[in-house]
Amino acid sequence: MATTSAAYQATKGGPLDVDKAFYDRVSRTPEGRELVDSFIIPIRSGRAWEVPAGHLCRVVTVDGPQVGDFNVWNLNDPRERLWAARTRQLQRAHVSTYDRLWSNLPFLRPLLTITDDTLAAYGTDAEGGRVHDLLGTRCDPYVNRMLTGEDFDFHCHSNLVRAVLPYGLTEFDVHDVLNVFQCTGLNEHDQYFMKDCPARPGDHFEFFAELDLLCALSTCPGGDLSVPMWGPGAHDPIEVCNPIGIEVYKVEPELLQGWSSPERAAYRNLHGMVRPQWQS
Template sequence: MVVMELTRVLVPAREGRAVRVSAGQLIRVSTPEGAQVGDFFAFCASDPVEHLSAAHTRGHTSRLFPVPGEPFVTDRRRPILTLTDDTSPGRHDMLIAACDPARYELLGHHGWHASCAENLKAAMRELEVDVTTVPQPVNFFMDIPVTADDVIEWRSSPAAPGDAVTLRAELDCFVVVSACPQDLVDVNGMRPGPLEIEILDK
C-alpha cells in the first residue's frame, strides 16, 4: 500500500489549526517534541452542526477511549473517524472539557490566556465556519486516569517526541487541532509545545 502525504500543517504551541478532510483520507496528529496534549474536534462538512461526540462515542464503544480499529461517532451516532494506529503509550482522554477563559480565571490567572475553546473558534473562522458551542474534545496524548475511588487524576502527558495517532475519515469533515496552552495544571509538562497534522491519501 502506497501512502502519499497531501498536506502537512504545523500547529504552533498554544494555537489551533483547522483542515478539511475527505472521506477515506488519513489524518495523523503527532507531538514533535513530546508531552503535548492536542484538543481534537471534528465537524461534518455537509452540516457542521453535526460533530464528533465524546459522549456518544463512549456509549458506542463501551470504552472511555477507542482502541485502533474502533470509530469515533457524531452526536447523530454516525461514524465520522476511525482510529487506525497509535504509536504513543495510548494515554488519551475524552472526559475533560476544552480549556477556556473561565477555566484560567478559576485557576487564578489574571488577564488574557490562550485557550483551546478560543483556538477552535478562531481556526474554524479561517474556514468560514462559525462555531457557537464548543463540543467535548478528544484530548490526544492527555493522561487523565480514573482511580478506584472514582477520582480523576491529572498527569503529565507520557507521549515521547514523534508519537502519533492516525485516523481515517469516514465522512467529509472539518478537523481542528489545538496545541493545548495549559501551563497552570501539569498536563503538558508545564511547557506547551507544537503539534503537527498530516493529511495522507492511499
C-alpha cells in the same frame, strides 16, 4: 474479580463490528498513500483543516510530549459533529486503534476510525491513567477566570474558536474534545485527574476519515501537563509546551474497494408524533 459487561455490545456484522482487516490494509500499506497536506501547529495555538472521506490523517508529536484538544465536524454540514459522551459509551473513555468517534443526533454515525496509535501499548498505569482521553474536555478561559480571577486567551477553547472562524463557525460550534496524547483517569474519590503526557518525539495518532471532515486541534497551553495550571504549585507551564504536526494522506483507490461512507441514522425522526394527512 468479575468483569461487568459493556452496556453496548458489538455483534458480528452489526454497526459496532469494525472490519479490522480493511483498516489494517489501509493503514499498513505505506506505498498505498500519498502525502497531500502537512503543517505544524505552534504552541498555544489552533488550526482547522480538511480531511476528505477515504483519506488518512496523522497527528504527530514533533519535538516532545504535547497534548492536543481535537474537534471534528462533517465538512458539508457542521451541525453534525463529535458526540463525546456517546462515543464513550459505544467505544471507550480512552480510545485507540479500531475505535471510532461518533457523531451527534440525529446523525449518529462514525465520523472517523482510528487506524494507528503508537501509544496503544501504554495501557493502564499504576494510578489508573490511560491516554487519548474522552473523559474530560477542553480547558477554557471561563473556568480559568473563575478559578484564578485572571483572563487568559490561549486556552484550548479559545484556540479552537479562532481556528474555525475562517469556516464560518463560532464559539457555539466548538464542542467537547478528544484529548489526543493526554493521560487521565478517575481517582479514588471519582475525581478527574491528569498526568504527564507519555508521548515522545515521533509518536502519532492516525485516523481514517469516514466522511468529508473539518478537523481542528489546539496545542494545549498546559503542554505535557507535568506542571499544574491551577491549585497549589501552579504556574505558567510554557516551558513544557511543544508543537504538534499534522499529515494528511490520500489512499490509493484499490485499497478502498468495498468501503463507502456510512449513512446517517435510519430512525425516521418522528419521536411519536403523527404526520398530518396532508403531509402523507
